[in-house]
Amino acid sequence: MPDPTNPTADSSPDLLPLEQAKAQFVQLWGATSANWGINRTMAQMHALLLVSAEALSTEDLMAQLQISRGNASMTVRELLDWGLVYKALKPGERREYFVAEKDMLQVTRCIIRERKRRELDAMKRSLDQLAALPGDPTEPGYREFHRVLGDIQQLADSADTVLTGVMKAEKNWLIDKFLRMFT
C-alpha cells in the first residue's frame, strides 16, 4: 500500500542530502545481501550502523528501518553474535545502544570467520565422510567419482588456506601482498 504522504520514501525532499545518501547505501547493502544468503534486514541494519556517527538504540533501528520490535531485537542479537556490532551502554540510561565495528578489515575478518565456520568447515567434514564410504573400486564410475571428490576436497583445502591467511592478515599486508601477486 504505497502512501504518498509517507515521508520515509527514499527520494523524500525533506531529507538532507547526507541522509538520502545514507538511505541509498542501506538499500544497496540490503539488495546485495540477497545474493549471499544473508537476510535483508540484517544487511540493512549493519549498513545503517556502519554509516551512523552515533550509537543507535533498538527504537532508532525500528524507526529508521521500519521494522517490528521483534525483528529488530533478533537481528541486532545476530549482529552481536557475528561480532559486527557492539553494545554501547550510556551511563545513567537503561536503554541499550549499538555501534558497528567500523574497521573494514576487522569486518571482513568477522564475516570470513563466521561463514568459514558455518559452511566451509561443515562441508569439509561431509566430504571426508563421503570419501570414506566403502565402495567397489571395480565398479564403472568408481574412479571418476573419487577423482571428482578428491578435486573438490583439494579446492576446499585451498579455500581454507586462503581464508585463514586473510583472517590472520595485518592491516595493509593483504593489499600489499595481493598487489605484488597479481600485477
Add this chain to the structure above:
Amino acid sequence: MPDPTNPTADSSPDLLPLEQAKAQFVQLWGATSANWGINRTMAQMHALLLVSAEALSTEDLMAQLQISRGNASMTVRELLDWGLVYKALKPGERREYFVAEKDMLQVTRCIIRERKRRELDAMKRSLDQLAALPGDPTEPGYREFHRVLGDIQQLADSADTVLTGVMKAEKNWLIDKFLRMFT
C-alpha cells in the same frame, strides 16, 4: 507424505554403494548451495552431472532428481549459461545430452566470472554513484560516511584484483602461490 515403499529414498538398500554415495553428494551440494544464493535444483543438477561418468538427457535428470520437465529445462539452460555444462549431441539421436565441465579449476573460474559480473561489478558501480552524490562537507556525519564508503570501495577493489587473478591463474599456479604465501 513419506512413502516407505518409495525406492528413491537415500538409504534404499537396492542402490549400489556407489549410487548411494553419489546421491549423498548431490544432497550435500544442494544443501550447501542454500547458503550461497544458488537455488537447490541448480546445485543438485550440477553435482549429479559432475559425478556422472556419462552424458545425461533431460529425461535422466528429471528422473534422478525427481523434478518437473519445466524445472529441468530451465535449470539445465542456466548451467549452460554459466558455462558449467556442455551439450553433448549423440550422432543419430534427436534428444540432447549434457556433460559437466569436470576440471575443478575451470569450474571455479566459471563461478567466479559469473558472480563477479553479477554482483561485484554491479556493486562497484553503485558505490561509485553513491560516492559522487553531492553533499555538504560541513554536515556532522559527512566525513564519517565518506570514510566508510571509501573503505568499502577499497575492499571491493581488492576483492576484484584477487578474483581477476584467480581467473587468470594457470593450473597449480594458484595452489603453489597460496601455499608459499600462507605457510
Add this chain to the structure above:
DNA sequence: CACAAGTTTCAATAATTATTGAAACTTGTG
C-alpha cells in the same frame, strides 16, 4: 518486592522464491 522500562520469544502470517505442468513452440524427417 512491586513496578516500570526494556528485551526476547515464538506462533501466526506475510512475503518471497521455486516448482509444476499444460500449452505453445521448435526442429528434423519422411
Add this chain to the structure above:
DNA sequence: CACAAGTTTCAATAATTATTGAAACTTGTG
C-alpha cells in the same frame, strides 16, 4: 508440409523464509 519428438515458456501453486506483534520474561530501582 504434416507429423512426431523434443524443448521452452509462464501463469498458477507450492514451499520456503522473513516478519509481525502480543505475551512472557528480565532487570534495575525506589
